[in-house]
Amino acid sequence: MLEEGPSWEDKPLHGMYHRNITEVADLNKSYQWLERAGLKDSTEALILAAQEQALSTRAIKAQIYHTRQDPRCRLCKEAPETVQYITAGCKMLAGKAYMERHNQVAGIVYRNISAEYGLETPRSKWETPPKVVENMRAKILWDFQIQTDRMVMANQPDIVVVDKEQRKAVVVDVAIPSDGNIRKKEHEKLEKYQGLREELEKAWKVKATVVPVVIGALGAVTPKLEEGLRQIPGKTSEISVQKSAVLGTARILRRTLKLPGLW
Structure with missing residues (x-):
């Protein structure tokens, strides 16, 4: 009988988001936008990819793919360019992009x-x-x-x-x-x-x-x-404010990472 491998929640990258929110969030409601927000498939896919660290940020390229890419944020050069940093930590995005999302x-x-x-x-x-x-x-x-x-x-x-x-x-x-x-x-x-x-x-x-x-x-x-x-x-x-926040984040990711039309 084959031994079961680790669940996705235990995987270092793909399970990181779930582990990070388990203690602080209402898990059912945190994922309700998938069923109730009526987002485009491409937007849902983008946010899920962001949650699973599956977007090609500079930190991922440098640390996971072991390229010679500078891992620092392309905008501020002050910290590793992770999904978390792009979506809520970069001072270069704080003045306009984060404020736009906040005001929505x-x-x-x-x-x-x-x-x-x-x-x-x-x-x-x-x-x-x-x-x-x-x-x-x-x-x-x-x-x-x-x-x-x-x-x-x-x-x-x-x-x-x-x-x-x-x-x-x-x-x-x-x-x-x-x-x-x-x-x-x-x-x-x-x-x-x-x-x-x-x-x-x-x-x-x-x-x-x-x-x-x-x-x-x-x-x-x-x-x-x-x-x-x-x-x-x-x-x-x-769901209305959650949907708005997620859409704002999707816009930030598309612009910052210059993602192709599929996203």
């Missing part, structure tokens, strides 16, 4: 809040929302620096929504880190905005809540994401 996710949440309160929504998903919109029912701030009596360092979250009738405020901040860091990032966001939450409660006489919206660059989500989204006015589904 935040924009979904924003448009759903706007619709909930009958406020005007941006016409296109690429349109930047106005800094402040308001009606009798609610006020929404987008990337707005909030002045408080006591100085707090973190005073410019992605979205703040104030429900005037219920005297409630929700502070929303989005992050798309490496998948193994999703739980850590979620905790960081919660801690980061506690000072602002306290100041808003005092100054605006509201009950304030901080909700981090954190999705891994390759789709991993924590068990708390769905619960957090339910605390935000409007109906934002987990």
